[in-house]
Amino acid sequence: MLKTIKSFYRRIVPKKIRNFLWNIKRIIKWIINKSIETIILIIIPKKSYRLFLLKKSAKKRLAKRSLLRFDIHLADHCNLKCKSCLHFSPLAPEVFQDITVLERDCKRLAELTGGRVEDICVLGGEPLLHPRITDCLDIARKYFPEDRIYIVTNGILLLKQPEEFWQNCVKNNIGIDISLYPIHLDLEKIKQTAMRHDIKIAFRGRPKVQRRGWSRQTLDLEGKQNAEESHRICELANFCIQLVDGKLYQCETAAFVKYFNKYFHKNLEITEKDYVGIHQEKSLDEILEFLCKPTPFCRYCNTAEVDCVEWEHSKEEISEWV
Numbered sequence: 149m150l151k152t153i154k155s156f157y158r159r160i161v162p163k164k165i166r167n168f169l170w171n172i173k174r175i176i177k178w179i180i181n182k183s184i185e186t187i188i189l190i191i192i193p194k195k196s197y198r199l200f201l202l203k204k205s206a207k208k209r210l211a212k213r214s215l216l217r218f219d220i221h222l223a224d225h226c227n228l229k230c231k232s233c234l235h236f237s238p239l240a241p242e243v244f245q246d247i248t249v250l251e252r253d254c255k256r257l258a259e260l261t262g263g264r265v266e267d268i269c270v271l272g273g274e275p276l277l278h279p280r281i282t283d284c285l286d287i288a289r290k291y292f293p294e295d296r297i298y299i300v301t302n303g304i305l306l307l308k309q310p311e312e313f314w315q316n317c318v319k320n321n322i323g324i325d326i327s328l329y330p331i332h333l334d335l336e337k338i339k340q341t342a343m344r345h346d347i348k349i350a351f352r353g354r355p356k357v358q359r360r361g362w363s364r365q366t367l368d369l370e371g372k373q374n375a376e377e378s379h380r381i382c383e384l385a386n387f388c389i390q391l392v393d394g395k396l397y398q399c400e401t402a403a404f405v406k407y408f409n410k411y412f413h414k415n416l417e418i419t420e421k422d423y424v425g426i427h428q429e430k431s432l433d434e435i436l437e438f439l440c441k442p443t444p445f446c447r448y449c450n451t452a453e454v455d456c457v458e459w460e461h462s463k464e465e466i467s468e469w470v
């Protein structure tokens with residue numbers, strides 16, 4: 149019955165009007181959801197609401213992926229050094245992605261996935277610091293010819309990029325996402341440059357909001373959290389998958405905690421149960437299964453306490469991460 153009504157509707161209502169009505173429906177839905185959220189936030193604290201939403205979405209978020217997605221870290225360090233950076237970049241020395249290792253790992257992942265992934269995010273630290281970024285983009289595109297590949301950058305170095313960089317993005321169909329921070333960037337000029345080269349550009353976040361609501365991870369130095377529970381309410385799990393030197397980690401926390409450990413003389417232990425080696429005899433199915441499950445390292449994450457702090461430059465103090 150419903151099917152008949154739908155097909156009748158499609159036949160008699162012109163496409164333009166259907167699109168218009170569909171957009172109206174979306175706007176009304178958004179207004180209703182926002183109003184409900186505003187009322188809920190008057191009644192219960194934001195943190196409890198966030199936890200409620202995360203628990204509610206856990207089953208879907210943590211279901212085994214049908215396609216792999218992963219991040220390539222071109223530089224572990226960064227030219228911005230934000231307080232509480234989830235990648236521990238303010239604590240990292242100058243470390244660049246090794247081109248040979250990247251080629252080896254992309255080749256292997258392409259073998260495992262048949263060259264089909266959900267997307268590949270090229271980031272850091274600050275990826276534009278890499279002196280051979282165009283070679284890295286060539287490699288990623290060579291092994292994953294069809295899928296979305298995009299750079300996530302703080303944008304500071306974008307207008308200093310040579311023409312070769314822009315041409316390479318065009319050639320390889322690479323998009324650029326700029327994470328907005330409360331710093332000065334000539335966004336108009338960046339937009340124009342990208343448009344001139346016909347490159348997809350997107351801006352993430354709103355600087356004014358970022359200043360008030362910068363998200364920070366909270367580490368438990370004793371590792372006394374319940375790993376399964378931490379994982380269940382973790383926004384990074386099964387999504388922020390990091391490719392580092394032949395290994396896939398479920399998140400940047402596990403992949404780069406080594407910099408936190410070294411800088412503050414701690415030992416938040418990473419063992420071979422916290423990552424999956426891609427050059428071992430493992431199938432894609434086994435890898436995807438691993439990536440959606442809690443790991444022993446999750447016991448160091450007090451995800452219930454993930455908090456919003458005011459954005460500022462890092463002072464490289466341990467309190468930014470614990």
Ligand code: SF4
Pocket residue numbers: 226227228229230233234235237238272273274302
């Ligand atoms: S710009 Fe990004 S990678 Fe760099 S310090 Fe800030 S949050 Fe970390």
Ligand code: SF4
Pocket residue numbers: 378379382383384385386398399400401402442443445446448449451
């Ligand atoms: S270690 Fe586990 S809980 Fe912590 S950020 Fe990674 S996936 Fe989330």
